[in-house]
């Protein structure tokens with residue numbers, strides 16, 4: 381409907397963080413979806429001001445973040461670190477933009493809805509601060525599938541272990557993983573003695589930041605910041621977000637989040653228990669019918685999702701579906717999704733498009 385409005389009367393979009401890992405995917409997503417936007421304004425830090433980026437086939441100059449950059453903006457997508465979003469999203473909202481924020485800054489705010497369009501789309505209208513939050517990528521990897529099953533059988537317990545890609549830590553994470561892989565390439569002497577990988581990397585690269593330990597030839601059971609009692613912010617975030625999105629405040633959740641040496645696409649091993657009896661066949665059928673979920677589940681033929689096979693795709697992929705042997709009403713699943721696309725950019729763009737659909741009467745009147 382919006383595309384019938386002349387471009388000059390269509391909503392103006394600001395993309396804040398256009399130069400980052402999520403922002404770069406956002407540029408591609410915006411270029412390939414139905415074009416509902418008038419001007420698209422690209423914004424980043426002063427470091428990137430003046431750079432030219434391609435969106436919808438047009439070279440667009442990056443502007444530095446400022447109050448004035450939000451003048452005339454209808455929707456602002458924020459893909460910046462949490463502290464930057466915490467400071468600037470309210471500024472954009474005060475200047476009249478509906479903000480869709482991808483950071484952790486507002487996800488726990490009771491006055492900010494946490495939205496996944498396939499699960500709780502109506503929440504976009506419940507935005508007293510003018511801000512809508514998008515969940516963390518570990519939550520987004522599994523929530524479409526869980527939402528479809530919760531709808532039919534009522535999820536009561538969720539035990540999840542994530543295998544999260546380096547790009548979840550942004551451009552810096554991707555660079556670091558590539559540097560580490562280069563440093564260990566061909567080193568058949570590594571991986572035999574405690575600490576040998578760490579020593580080889582610190583000789584050539586120094587500390588393993590942004591990760592808590594070496595990532596090449598390793599896995600790291602620490603994603604996010606310390607949240608007390610041994611938990612990380614990512615793990616408690618998954619718990620809080622699953623409850624908020626599903627509207628299930630009593631849902632029992634326990635998550636362990638692990639970083640793995642994959643560039644992009646997160647995986648989650650899910651143990652989901654339901655109030656109602658559920659069979660694998662019923663669960664599979666519900667997921668086949670769910671928009672944005674693809675079932676890839678024929679393990680005898682070695683058909684199951686892996687990050688390397690699904691990266692760059694829009695849907696959530698579900699495989700290894702099994703009835704838990706010792707737990708009633710419980711299904712085990714292995715779920716993969718592109719963390720930059722399904723786990724960030726696409727969810728924000730889909731939220732923004734819902735907001736635009738609501739704005740159409742306002743836009744056509746102006």
Ligand SMILES: NC(=O)c1ccc[n+]([C@@H]2O[C@H](COP(=O)([O-])OP(=O)(O)OC[C@H]3O[C@@H](n4cnc5c(N)ncnc54)[C@H](OP(=O)(O)O)[C@@H]3O)[C@@H](O)[C@H]2O)c1
Pocket residue numbers: 396397398399400401402403423424425426427428429445458459460461462464482483484515516517547548549550551552719720723724
């Ligand atoms: N990566 C994921 O898988 C993922 C998934 C879900 C949510 N998120 C969230 O999305 C946000 C962006 O993540 P990312 O992975 O894209 O990070 P990133 O690759 O580090 O990119 C950060 C972006 O923020 C901009 N920025 C940093 N400081 C700024 C400032 N003071 N003023 C204006 N712009 C500033 C950067 O601009 P410059 O280039 O100019 O520095 C860059 O465009 C984060 O809050 C992250 O938690 C990420």
